Amino acid sequence: MISSVLPTYNRAPLSFVKGQGSWLIEADGRRFLDLGAGIAVNTLGHANPELAQVLKDQADTLWHVSNLYQIPAQQKLADKLVETTFADTCFFTNSGTETAELAIKMARKYFSANGQPERTEIITFEGCFHGRSTGAIAASGSAKMVDGFGPLMPGFVTVPFFDLDIVKAAVTDKTAAIWIEPIQGEGGIRPVPDQDLKALRELCDTNGILLIFDEVQCGVARTGKLFAHEWAGITPDIMMIAKGIGGGFPLGALLATEAAASGMVAGTHGSTYGGNPLGCAVGLKVMEIVTDPNFLAEVNRKAALFSQKLEGLIAAHPDVFESQRGQGLMIGLKCKIAPIDVVNAAYAQDLLTVPAADNVLRLLPPLNISDDDIAEAVKRLDAAASSL
Incomplete structure (x- = not known):
């Protein structure tokens, strides 16, 4: 029998009930660090107070x-x-x-x-x-x-x-x-x-x-x-x-x-x-x-920080990752394996990423992601890659 929701999506078995900043909370209470931002939508994170x-x-x-x-x-x-x-x-x-x-x-x-x-x-x-x-x-x-x-x-x-x-x-x-x-x-x-x-x-x-x-x-x-x-x-x-x-x-x-x-x-x-x-x-x-110049400067600073940490990740997992590309906080990790495998491994680390064509894993975090969350994201990506 067909679902009451037209079955056109291959959904992950996750149901989020609350969001705050760069984090989403699953119905079972797990906290996921969100590097997808609703596919580049949640510019200022979840439940932004302003x-x-x-x-x-x-x-x-x-x-x-x-x-x-x-x-x-x-x-x-x-x-x-x-x-x-x-x-x-x-x-x-x-x-x-x-x-x-x-x-x-x-x-x-x-x-x-x-x-x-x-x-x-x-x-x-x-x-x-x-x-x-x-x-x-x-x-x-x-x-x-x-x-x-x-x-x-x-x-x-x-x-x-x-x-x-x-x-x-x-x-x-x-x-x-x-x-x-x-x-x-x-x-x-x-x-x-x-x-x-x-x-x-x-x-x-x-x-x-x-x-x-x-x-x-x-x-x-x-x-x-x-x-x-x-x-x-x-x-x-x-x-x-x-x-x-x-x-x-x-x-x-x-x-x-x-x-x-x-x-x-x-x-x-x-x-x-x-x-x-x-x-x-x-x-x-x-x-x-x-449009605040200080906000844009912060996006570029955080992008440089993220990129630097990702270079270390790529070097540590040469069998999983090949290179990175993109601009600012629109980041692509070129994979040597199917990116969906990395996405699934990241789920196990309570981390959300987005696959794309050309064997690429997309990282599209909220633009106001904190430095600590960037470090945590790379730590979880490292754990995910280590499990593959």
Whole structure:
């Protein structure tokens, strides 16, 4: 008999009932150190008191009115995002997948509205992950993700990660945009080198096409800058964010320049829940905290500390780990064994990690993880590796 919850997840046999900071408490009382943060979602840890307070205050005031009306909290968050990024405008959603759908629509509408309706193709990259809607899985080019769900949305050209010459050859008079994660998350914590991001920006400018960044996983201070593309010193035309922006509350946003958004006029897109007062109140508090230069400096300091300790771990277990990669507190441990084996061994040490493609173990802790918790995490990873 089928479960009352659609059985689409391979869940671990763990049920958490409480969280505090970098820790989760299981129903049986065990305390787990969380290096997954809800897959890069709990930016400021579990039950963060500042976020909890603004959510409670907003919940006592107003929950939902819909986008038929002005929403002051939404306007404040939009103003903050525009003030601190490349963007001129924002559209709020509840998830990264929703932002992916709007990114596709916005890129195609831009050219349609400017007299080039034939420009509909979007170049994407092997290993990408932009969500699980039919549009997003079509964009991935992954046979595993699309199996059984056809016919899918046409208009995507998937190229290897990362070969600039092949990208250049893929651009045609039908190309609308290039869509890429500055650091692939599900694909295995694979950063795009700064020089390649700069080359993509130049390629888009030369050919008059749009550059779309998916920063759903790598954005919102996770890499030590507010957004990962800032390390390369360039900006996109359109950017997807979600996960960390809500600190655990469902919230996403699509950010864009005025030019890229020029086709999206009244009636071209909408959302019932997107940008609701609850989500925007929390998102604004997250942004106030993570845009503080001292907070970003701490992320980078903690990342350096974590990296140093992980080098010792890799050296101590050469049969388990090969290398580390990533940026800031978006860390990938390249494994010599199946990463799920390390995940399971870590469970036995009351430690939570996240597997990814390319034989990589993801470490995505809360950005305010303490030095002591970093040391404890590496100690538990060492015990897990020793058991394999």
